[in-house]
Amino acid sequence: MHKYIGKSMHRKEDYRLLTGTGMFVGDISLTNMAEAVFVRSPHAHAKIVDINIEAAKAIEGVYGIFTAKDIEDIKPLTQFESHCFLPPNLVEAISPTINFNYEDILAKKKVTYVGQSVAIVVAKNRYIAEDAADLVEVTYEPLQPLVDPYEARKKGAPLIQEHLENNIQSHFHVTTGNVEQAFAEADYIMNEKIRTPRLGSNPLETRGVVAKFDTRNQELRVWSSSQMPYEIRSTLAHCLSLPDLSIRVTAPDVGGGFGPKGGVHPEEIVIPYLAKKLQRPIKWVEDRMEHLTSARQSRDQIHDVKVSFKQDGTITAIKDFFVIDSGAVNFFALTCAYNSAYHLRGAYKIPNYDSECEVILTNKTPNVPFRGAGRPEVVFVMDRIIDIVARKLKVDPIEIMKKNMIQAEDMPYDQGILVKDGHQLIYDSGDYPDALRKAVDLVDYDAFRKEQEEKKKEGKLVGIGISSYVEGTGAGPYEGAHISIDPSGHVTAYLGCTPQGQGHETVFSQIAADGLGVNPQNITVRVGETTVLPMGQGTYASRSAVNAGSAIYEAALKMREKVLKIAAHLLKTDEDLVIDEGKIYAETSPEKFVTYQDVGRAALPAKLGNLPEGMEASLEVTHYFAPPTVTFAASIHMAQVEVDKETGFVDLQKYSVVHDCGTVINPMIVDGQVQGGIAQGIGSALYEEIVYDQTGQLLTGTYMDYLLPTSMEVPTVAKAHQEFKSTRNRLGIKGVGEGGAIAPPAAIANAIVDALHPLEIKTNDLPISPNKLRTWIKEAEASFQALQTN
């Protein structure tokens, strides 16, 4: 029985963040620090003919202006090998093509997207740097921009990456069962095109880098608003040809990330490089317009699916061909692409499945994973399919879900293909039909249906929509933890995964507290710094609780053993000992105890301590946890909307969720992750879209154009929980970070269809903005009228 795991404890992080005493990158100020501003491409695709920096250089307070020719010793940013590796059995199963592609730190001969870095101005402060940046004259010769991925994939299309044969950067094909046979035997076949647009993650803190070269240690110090400081370290080491451990990267307080702050950007390479070259600290903080143009983007998938089903609602096969528009570079190979393929069928048994994907390069900002990383796109596909099948057969979508769902007794369930890590895709635990029942109860589904009938008679178009997902969480390869106990008895835990608001300092001290038998107040958790542990990965892919949580628990258990041995030596007993709130004693005589302080002192070396014969001094333990494969979290989401037919405006009135993330460490934090994820999902369902025009110009470069949901659009979500423990780590943890963002698009899109029924519309294209919905309504009304008159 755990004492602190499972408890809604207040967060350790809060005090500094509530009093304005946190430390974000922008808050760092170093002696003699300069500031940098980037000159960025206004063209989507153009040759750089000339760069004239003379006028800019003349401004007082400018310390240097740098273009590609000044930094030729920096290697380009290439795809992240740590995330692109595929195990041999997966390679055999899906025959992937992954073409090498890269981005120069500053554009050399040509630019390939609006916002690409072309030059850097380093000056006394940002005001002067911006004055100078305005005077840098770049002469371009425009090239044909490629904006539509279907055009870009055509033979003979201009090349984005000129060393490639075409713009299809990656490709794979995965299949199980026999789709063609299923199609031949089906009662019904349907074809659908389903699209999720390009999105930005938009953390409230933009990106930012501060760097300094420490001449005493010959160490490159970097502070970055990053999810993956270790990836910055290894990428910097590669690009600048330096040893890894001569670079120290800190992610201080990070103001949100959601994925894109995990992809190393060119600024994270060139700012440290220039700090070393100019021998002075340099700071660069991205402004919001830069963020909207130049920070990595995400999603942008179009699926063409062919589906067969029977009269009784059984879905027998899905064949999917999808393209991902990755922008000018694909740094993460098949990360999102194969995530999409292996998650599409979710909670359903669909034995015949065939998925083929092309990742296409276009003249847009490069894409990287963003909360959900390929999952929201396919959950949208799958649950639109469920809804369309239900409407075709004139039954409630719930009946189609039930008909096709994996049952509790089927667990562990094998989906017949591989996970990206090469492990067979086998769900570890869960009861999806029970989750659906709970969701139906939570919203009182039958009552809603009755009420809906009445409201529709009054002209109020209300509807309900459902979505479900099964999410592989806690991806490896590993995460580590080091625990150190000092002679005062205080515990310090060091972890390699760095947070951006998830409350690592709180939850990992809860876990360590239970492992060690101390109060979480006696534990300090240190994260976000590459020197705390030699190796680490980062926070992304709903992985920190699973991997780092398991690492710290295993480390704590190892430490506990040593503590018990020392305590037994001090107490001169061979009885079994218990530890409670830092006191260690035999159960038979609790009045005779030693404390962690006693043990900490006893662990001092040589004669300073008092250790059992032969035991090594000090209390230091490191554990690296490597999961066998991912764990499977699951959820059912239900959205209730009212649609204004005249304006196409959607009012999201209620949102409910049933969720399983295995063992819950801190329920308050889990609920916060779910609510926050859903808010992002609501944004992508109804409001958010990065729009480029035909010339590749960005049309959504401010928050007046890229619409983020506010407090008026996000209801308080009703929640119910399941707790099916993972079988793949000792604590039974599954990941939760991304989940909330995965299902809202499908749930809301289906609710809109339901609200407008019997008018037949298909909400297959996100976001469902008022103008888009109004167009669909008009089209549906016209075809309805045409039917009437015929």
Next chain:
Amino acid sequence: MDKVNISLNVNGEKVERDIEPRLLLTDFLREELFLTGTHVGCEHGVCGACTILLNGEAVRGCLMLAVQADGATIETVESLAGEDGQLNPLQQAFTDCHSLQCGFCTPGFLMTLTQFTKENPNPTEEEIREAISGNLCRCTGYANIVKAVKQVTHQTV
């Protein structure tokens, strides 16, 4: 550039500086006074992270020049906790209700709500939501911020 002398009261202390007329108020607070609790999220007046109180009214620091604040009284997030470091009731409600995750937008919400709760001691949920609709939060989904306001205005949550 010719400098301009300004004097104002910031968090109860008189401040006088010679500054460039083009200096933004947020940069003045953060870089001249080292009050880095006021965050800059969008620099075009939409996100509200830079919200401060100017003569008691919540305003966007990023949309003002420091020279415009000459003679004004300014309160920032650093003014909220007690002298002994004790969180004030609004800050306490935020930690009780888990109303912050990354915490970057939090100072802006706190300052918006400092004025709002003073003027609306007993708001409805709708009023609370409207009050914070000019502040963006990308982590929490707002529900727990609404909950904190209910707690601080002594409403049953």
